[in-house]
Amino acid sequence: MKRIYPTHTYGAGPRHSCWWDETCAAPEWPSIDENKQVDVAIIGAGFTGLSAALHLAEAGVSVAVMDAQHPGWGASGRNGGFCCLGGSKLSHKELVSRFGTEHAREFHQAEMDSVQLVAGLLDRLGIDADTHSHGETLLAHRAKDMHDLQKQAQFIRDEYKVEPTLIEKTKLRQSGMGGPFFGALTNPVGFALNPLKYLTGLAKAAAQAGAQIYANSPVAKLQPSSGGWCLNINGHEIRAENVLIATNGYSSDDLPDWLASRYLPTQSNVIVTRPLSDEELNNQGWTSHQMCYDTRNLLHYFRLMPDRRFLFGMRGGFQSSPSADRRSAQRNRRDFETMFPAWAHVETPNSWSGMVCVSRNLTPYIGPVPNMPGVFAGLAFHGNGVAMGSYTGKMLAELVQGHGVVPHVMQKPMATFPFGRARRAVMLPMYATYTLADL
Numbered sequence: 001m002k003r004i005y006p007t008h009t010y011g012a013g014p015r016h017s018c019w020w021d022e023t024c025a026a027p028e029w030p031s032i033d034e035n036k037q038v039d040v041a042i043i044g045a046g047f048t049g050l051s052a053a054l055h056l057a058e059a060g061v062s063v064a065v066m067d068a069q070h071p072g073w074g075a076s077g078r079n080g081g082f083c084c085l086g087g088s089k090l091s092h093k094e095l096v097s098r099f100g101t102e103h104a105r106e107f108h109q110a111e112m113d114s115v116q117l118v119a120g121l122l123d124r125l126g127i128d129a130d131t132h133s134h135g136e137t138l139l140a141h142r143a144k145d146m147h148d149l150q151k152q153a154q155f156i157r158d159e160y161k162v163e164p165t166l167i168e169k170t171k172l173r174q175s176g177m178g179g180p181f182f183g184a185l186t187n188p189v190g191f192a193l194n195p196l197k198y199l200t201g202l203a204k205a206a207a208q209a210g211a212q213i214y215a216n217s218p219v220a221k222l223q224p225s226s227g228g229w230c231l232n233i234n235g236h237e238i239r240a241e242n243v244l245i246a247t248n249g250y251s252s253d254d255l256p257d258w259l260a261s262r263y264l265p266t267q268s269n270v271i272v273t274r275p276l277s278d279e280e281l282n283n284q285g286w287t288s289h290q291m292c293y294d295t296r297n298l299l300h301y302f303r304l305m306p307d308r309r310f311l312f313g314m315r316g317g318f319q320s321s322p323s324a325d326r327r328s329a330q331r332n333r334r335d336f337e338t339m340f341p342a343w344a345h346v347e348t349p350n351s352w353s354g355m356v357c358v359s360r361n362l363t364p365y366i367g368p369v370p371n372m373p374g375v376f377a378g379l380a381f382h383g384n385g386v387a388m389g390s391y392t393g394k395m396l397a398e399l400v401q402g403h404g405v406v407p408h409v410m411q412k413p414m415a416t417f418p419f420g421r422a423r424r425a426v427m428l429p430m431y432a433t434y435t436l437a438d439l
């Protein structure tokens with residue numbers, strides 16, 4: 001596999017001490033140990049691959065999902081658990097200017113549908129994923145951002161047809177959101193969940209519906225074969241008519257070759273505190289269970305979980321190594337203490353990082369892989385794949401069966417980044433620009 005980060009990124013290091021692993025027993029999945037034939041082979045067992053597997057298996061299609069490590073090992077089993085609108089990095093204005101009003105609206109509907117899809121799956125499959133939060137709250141980190149939040153409130157009303165709530169600075173503390181913020185805007189769409197519990201429930205449901213799920217089964221090669229494709233895994237061959245690429249931030253430049261330079265993995269970093277006492281919560285003035293993020297481009301995301309642990313996340317660095325992980329965790333801790341000074345003494349025993357995926361177009365992609373008939377890909381959720389990855393999996397399942405209608409915005413072919421395998425370099429000016437804009 002040709003990957004653009006060092007081996008460390010794809011090993012146990014970055015996710016060691018992930019809080020979710022302590023909350024949920026991972027089932028034992030078998031690995032590929034013989035040749036097989038299925039209708040659809042899926043590479044990657046995160047939300048995207050497993051949602052595709054579930055929907056295909058429920059439609060009676062024979063399907064096998066392979067993960068190089070184990071289901072949920074990638075971003076899906078180690079994220080912040082915000083099930084919310086998003087998926088693209090383009091603003092509404094940019095979406096309209098690139099795709100037109102109608103297609104921008106179609107994309108917003110897909111964002112809404114994706115949140116609804118996850119809510120429906122949790123309900124239908126009986127998954128208890130410790131959900132909380134009524135929508136998500138955006139906190140202004142500068143006084144001038146309140147003006148933008150007022151405009152955003154109108155946009156939410158017009159485009160998502162739901163009623164947002166603006167909270168003035170003076171009312172934040174009584175809303176349980178005490179901190180260095182200048183006001184807030186709550187969009188009522190979305191909720192928070194334990195991502196690994198959701199993922200494990202999804203995997204078990206897919207298996208129950210007939211999907212074959214394999215751990216420790218890295219796909220080393222994908223080649224054409226008579227009537228479809230042949231995947232080489234652990235020295236065995238899996239033959240399938242269709243193949244779905246669901247590897248997002250853990251993709252390789254040669255699986256398939258088309259992906260080379262078309263995706264950019266970037267790191268996100270999370271810390272979790274021990275449970276906070278009533279006194280500690282009151283000292284900070286933070287008692288809300290809303291999932292929140294701030295108005296920075298390089299945003300912080302945080303939420304008080306049902307067990308009173310506080311989760312706090314932000315972007316990671318450019319480097320990936322044990323020492324780079326330590327630096328990212330320290331930066332995360334420093335920002336946590338700055339934002340919540342009353343908790344400066346509170347331990348954060350859990351700290352981990354993982355890869356999200358950015359595309360040059362700044363929009364997700366769902367569609368065929370050019371010149372590879374029967375192969376489809378779904379990726380690039382720009383750090384918002386809990387809902388959008390689940391939706392993408394369902395869309396991929398429909399495409400394979402010949403009846404999917406992918407929103408226009410997500411059909412746009414993925415453009416290439418400059419600098420080939422050194423393309424991480426584009427993050428330097430990008431992060432510098434964002435940091436300046438956030439001052």
Ligand SMILES: Cc1cc2nc3c(=O)[nH]c(=O)nc-3n(C[C@H](O)[C@H](O)[C@H](O)COP(=O)(O)OP(=O)(O)OC[C@H]3O[C@@H](n4cnc5c(N)ncnc54)[C@H](O)[C@@H]3O)c2cc1C
Nearest residue numbers: 044046047048068074075076079080082219354384385386
């Ligand atoms: C720290 C962090 C916080 C985040 N917070 C949020 C959040 O709060 N809300 C939100 O919406 N999104 C969040 N995200 C993003 C979200 O987690 C991802 O967008 C989503 O999980 C992507 O799902 P996926 O199934 O497409 O990919 P992944 O879950 O990354 O799965 C890809 C899988 O492919 C496997 N794989 C790769 N290559 C091969 C191969 N050759 N053979 C077999 N298997 C292979 C990997 O082992 C991996 O398990 C966060 C991400 C991170 C890292």
